[in-house]
Amino acid sequence: MKNSVLLGTLAFAGLAAAGASAATLDDVKARGTLNCGVTTGVPGFAEPDANGVWQGFDVAVCRAVAAAVLGDADAVTFVPTTGKTRFTALASGEIDMLARNTTWTFSRDTDLKFDFVGVNYYDGQGFMVPADLGVSSATELDGATVCIQTGTTTELNLADYFRVNGMSYEPVPIETGAEAVQQYLAGACDVYTTDRSALAAQRAGFENPDDSILLPEVVSKEPLGPLVRHGDSEWADIVRWTLNALISAEELGVTQANVEEMGSAAGDNPEVNRLLGTEGELGAMIGLDASWAKNAIAAVGNYGEVFDTNIGEGTAIGLARGLNAQYTDGGLIYSPPFR
Amino acid sequence: MTTMTDPPKAEGFRIGQLINDKRYRSYTFQFIALVLLILSFGWLINNAMNNPILQRVGIDFGFLSDPAGYDINQQPIEYTSQSSHLRAAIIGAINTLIVAFLACVTATIFGVIAGVLRLSNNWIISKLMAVYVEMFRNIPVLIWIIIIFTVAANTFPPIAEFRIPRDGSDAERGLLFGMFAATNQGVFIPRLVFESAGWLVIGTFLASIVGVFGLRRYARHKLYSEGRIVPVLWPSIALLIVPTVLMQLLLGSPVGVENPEMGRFRFEGGFLMRPSLIALWFALSIYTGAFIAENVRAGILAVSKGQTEAAAALGLRPGRVMSLVVLPQALRVIIPPLISQYLNITKNTSLAIAVGYMDLTGTLGGITLNQTGRALECVLLLMAFYLTFSLAISAIMNVYNNSVALKER
Structure with missing residues (x-):
């Protein structure tokens, strides 16, 4: 009796879990x-x-x-x-x-x-260094201390890049980008490496963005x-x-400005019409309203x-x-x- | 009244007896508890088996032999990014043990000093120690780790000030005594380097340590059997230093010192104590030291005042009263909770990730887990590692506990 209740509960839990993953x-x-x-x-x-x-x-x-x-x-x-x-x-x-x-x-x-x-x-991985470090290329970074966000592909690319170029470095693993920036600004690491877009974004938030430069090297593909x-x-x-x-x-x-107007009635361009749901059944095919893309x-x-x-x-x-x-x-x- | 002495009638076993009869009741409840326990574990395991992620990925420890691909800064044994995940885990384990050992030693020193001083008759000292204990043990250790790390990163001078400017002029700061440099990238200290004959010097030093223990044993024997007090302190210090120094001089200094020297970006050579290690070590020591101080105080207070007075009446000096009468008895009370403090230190080292110290949780439970996605396997291994450490520490400390425990003759 007890067993069947248990099995029933288990089966239900299993179904619930499967359901959560399916749809x-x-x-x-x-x-x-x-x-x-x-x-x-x-x-x-x-x-x-x-x-x-x-x-x-x-x-x-x-x-x-x-x-x-x-x-x-x-x-x-x-x-x-x-x-x-x-x-x-x-x-x-x-x-x-x-x-x-x-x-x-x-x-x-x-x-x-x-x-x-x-x-x-x-995107691609890049390096940011203080301008007064006197470094103009990543190949001059032998022996530098590098802040990295752990658990990212940048960590692996960094190891590969320095190994391939026969250079050594001191990794400082850090949990979040904000902490990495804090360490970098305090001078606890000479280099901060992550995707170049994020470097640019964080550099823009610095008090003196011009004190830091992005090195020209892009060491990885980061789609x-x-x-x-x-x-x-x-x-x-x-x-x-x-x-x-x-x-x-x-x-x-x-x-954003003209989508309402273009989506209100079918226009000349059939692709726009299909995209905005004024022509064809694209919404139904994907299981959504006809106006999904317009929205x-x-x-x-x-x-x-x-x-x-x-x-x-x-x-x-x-x-x-x-x-x-x-x-x-x-x-x-x-x-x-x-x- | 004859009915009272009648033997109980030999009735058959009734179901109700399982609850009502004292003889069976405990078995009934134990059985129910056992069944519930098995069922709940079964539910957990079954739930895990039904987990959609696990069903897709399965359990496989094969990733341990794959190249780790990431670098680790503090490497007690050789490691490159091409070494296996297993080796990275072992490095992490050694790093855990290093910081745990360091913190256990210093926490004990802090704790004993603070515990004894808290009982001092000097009002200011005892209150200061009370403030220390209450402040440190009532704030979470994670906060202390982060505070000390932040303070170290922001108060130590930036390493840039030690760099030799590109125009060749002198650096803003030099090494202290030409050997030490405290920077915000860590504290650089000299390192011992050994030539081949260096092992003879080390051997001599180890032999001296054994000699010191022998001397103490001899002194105790003399004290107990003849009542003579043999001086121990100065001979011990001499025994520790003199033979080793002689050996070093005789063999022409096979043990040398390598000082850190400024390279392009940072000091090269020497030994680097990273801010993460310093913060973790210091925070764990000072936090756990506060708990140990209370254990020590409790242990000393547990020895009745009569013992102290009796020893004083026999003419023992206060120092000897403490070392011969009070402490041996206090240790019996102090050691068992001390073991759990050591276990706490070892487990609290897993907070290392907060400051990027590459301990076991940082390598195996952090980067490896994240890069391979093998969460269940990594966590199981983590549990196994920590369990082994804790049980080993327990076992070692219990041997010591048995040696100071009350021996009934």
Whole structure:
């Protein structure tokens, strides 16, 4: 008797667990909010503003997905994660998706059982040093003390770079970017290394940004993008195509300002019509409303607008589009067609 | 009244007896507890087996032999980023033991001093010690670690001031005595370097230590059997120093000192005590020292005043009263809680990650876990390591405890 009750409970728990992993879309709809993992705070990418509202380049991806799925860009619960806690949070189902400048690597995609749905920022690892250190190239860093965020790919790239160049260094492992900056500014390490976008972002927040320089070397490829759990392809599709919708919108000239007008009735461009749901059944195919992409674009703007308002050259962070320009402008940002 | 003496009727066993009969009741409850325990463990294990992540990934310790790929700053044994994850874990384990050992030694010293001084008749000293104890044991050790680390990083002079400017002029600061430099990247101290004959010097020193123990044994024997007091302190110090120094001089200084020297960015050569090690060591010592002080005080107070008075009446000097009468009895009270303080230190070293000290939790439970994603395996290994350390410390300390425990004759 006791046994059967127990087995019943176990079976139920097992089913509940399996259910949680299978249909993320249903869970999100039932919950009414999207649980999105972000950083603990990188200016421009994900950081709460003075009113406690999360803002940033990665945050916009979360908001776009929430707008596409739930029709409300504010229906997001942001879960700050560190380099170490992010994968556990995603794997355990605590968050539905992770948008936290996470590098798409082979082992994360296969061995850790995640699905990267695309790339929203092409980055590379760089080095920041104080200008008065008198170093102009990373090859002069033999013997230096280097601050690194533990649990990231930068840690491994750093070890490889110094080994390949026959140089030694003293690693100072640090948990979060904020602590690393604190150590760097206190002079407890000579060099701070992480993705160049994050270096630029953090340097912009310094009291005297000109006292620090970024070295020219880019020692790795860091394609950063949102990711979801392995095994729920429908949900992965939703996140992937929401990101693609933002990218296509820029390519097709759909902006936050004109999306309402363009989406109100079918226009001349069939691809815009399909994207905004005035033609075809794309929404039904992905399991969402016909206006899913329109909602996402209306909430955060197209990819270019998201870039410009958060990290672009007009902001304090001042990143150029570079590799992150549309393919039509010589960049790598490219969305498959909406067809 | 005859009924009272009647033997109990030989009735058959009834189910109700399991609860009502004193003879069976304890078995019943033990059985129920056992079943509940087995069921709850079964539930936990079953839950883990049904876990969707685990079902996908499985349990596999093979990653331990893969190259770790990351560097570790404090390397007690040789290690490169191409060494295996297992070796990284072992480095972490050794680093854990290093800081645990250092902290146990200094915590004991702090604790004994503070505990004895807290009983001092001098009002200011005893109150100062009370403040120390109450302040340090009532604030979490993690906070102390971070405070000391921050203070060290911000008060020690920046290493840039020790660098030789590129125009070739003198650096702003030099080494203290040409040997020491306290910087915000750590404290650089000289290192001993051994030529091949250096081992003879070390051997002599070890033999001297054995000699000191022999001397103390002899002195105790003399005291107990003949009542003669043989001087111990100065002969011990002489025995420790003289033969080793003689050996060093005779063999032409095979044990040398390597001073740190300024390189391009930092000191090279010598030995570097990193801020993370200093912060962790100092914080653990001073925090646990406060607890040990209370143990010591309790131990001394547990020896009745009559003992002290009787010893004084026999004409013993206060120092001897303490060392021959009070402390041997107090130790019986002090040692058992001291063991748990040592275990606490060892386990609290896992807070090292807060300041980036690469202990076992930092390597195996931190970077390895995170880079391989093998959380369950890493955590199981972590538990095994810490359990082994703790049980080993317990075992060693229990041997010592038995040697000071009351021996009934």
